[in-house]
Amino acid sequence: MHSIKTIDLPAPQYNSTTSVEEALKNRRSIRSFHDAPLKLEHLAQILWAAYGITQKVDSGPNYLRGGLRTAPSAGALYPLEIYVVCGDVEKLTAGIYKYNSENHTLKYIAAKDDKMSQLSKAALxxxxxxxxxxxxxxxxxxxxTTxxxxxxxxxxxxxxxxxxSAENVYLQAYSLGIGTCAxxxxxxxxVREVMNLPEKETPLYIMPLGYIK
Ligand SMILES: Cc1cc2nc3c(=O)[nH]c(=O)nc-3n(C[C@H](O)[C@H](O)[C@H](O)COP(=O)(O)O)c2cc1C
Structure with missing residues (x-):
């Protein structure tokens, strides 16, 4: 059984001093990071940018699961699921969490073993x-979607x-001084084994996050 613990994430900010143009111009895939914990509000902001709800739809079809989001989706069917493997995030125990767009929360899933190392091994x-x-x-x-x-x-x-969704992560991360890489x-x-993914889910991307040196 998974232990069930839900973390309310800090609300997203809708302003910054980095323009979209600046983020587009300067974004790079970053592969080495400052050795510092990620602030929870920054992780929350990146999750919101990735797949957060921007227009609530309460009475719409079930598949919307809360409303329209930051990223476009064919048929508004939103096939993606986003997990966070935490190594060093302020206020969060190391382990695996799942993002819930509808409530802007993280559900704690597992903390056994060193998931960061296991994931790195799985990523060759x-x-x-x-x-x-x-x-x-x-x-x-x-x-x-199919x-x-x-x-x-x-x-x-x-x-x-x-x-x-992943490009949103690149741009939002850049604006927070955070590096990432698809x-x-x-x-x-x-990756399925490390993440204990259900059969119906296919892993597609890993995006490391850490402050840019
Ligand atoms: C579909 C896809 C898969 C990628 N896979 C990896 C990867 O496994 N490891 C890695 O370090 N970078 C990976 N990258 C990042 C690319 O190497 C990077 O985007 C490219 O070199 C251009 O650099 P830039 O993103 O800084 O503009 C991937 C990028 C894409 C779009």
Whole structure:
């Protein structure tokens, strides 16, 4: 049984001194980080940028699960799930958490073992995964999209959705002085095992997060 603990995340900020243009110009994939804990409000801001609700829809179809979000999604079907593997995040015990967009909360899932090292091993030993303060792990429930769009959903839409969300992470992270890197090279089976992913979820991206040196 997973222990169930829900963490209310700090509310997102809608202003900053970094323009979108500046973030677009300067964003890079960052693979080495300052050895400092990630602030919880910064992690919360990045999760909101990735997949936060920006327009609540209370009476809409079930699949909306709360409303429209920061990232576009084919058919507003939102196939992605976002986990956080915490190594060094202020106020959070190391371990695995899952982001809930609807309530802007994190659900604590597991803390056994050194998940940062295990995830790095699963990512073919990429050291930025281990040396980050935390990692976002994206998975997708393809079925949410293929139910409506069939092969086109599988071959195109789910990964297009992922790209939109991940770019939001790059830009938001940059504006907070945080570096990230889209990591697509990993052993699927090993990431599944480390994350204890349900059968219906496919791991797609790992995004390490840490302050830029
Ligand atoms: C689909 C995809 C997969 C990637 N996988 C990895 C990876 O496994 N490891 C890594 O260090 N960088 C990975 N990258 C980052 C690219 O190497 C990086 O975006 C590219 O070198 C351009 O650099 P920039 O992002 O700083 O502009 C990936 C990027 C994409 C879009």
């Amino acid at each position: 030993g990429q050291s930025h995964v281990k040396n980050a303060a935390a990692n976002l792990v994206y998975s997708a429930i393809f079925e949410r 139910r409506k769009y069939g092969q086109r959903g599988k071959n195109r839409y789910v990964c297009m959705d992922l790209g939109h 990591v697509g090279a990993f052993n699927d089976k090993s």
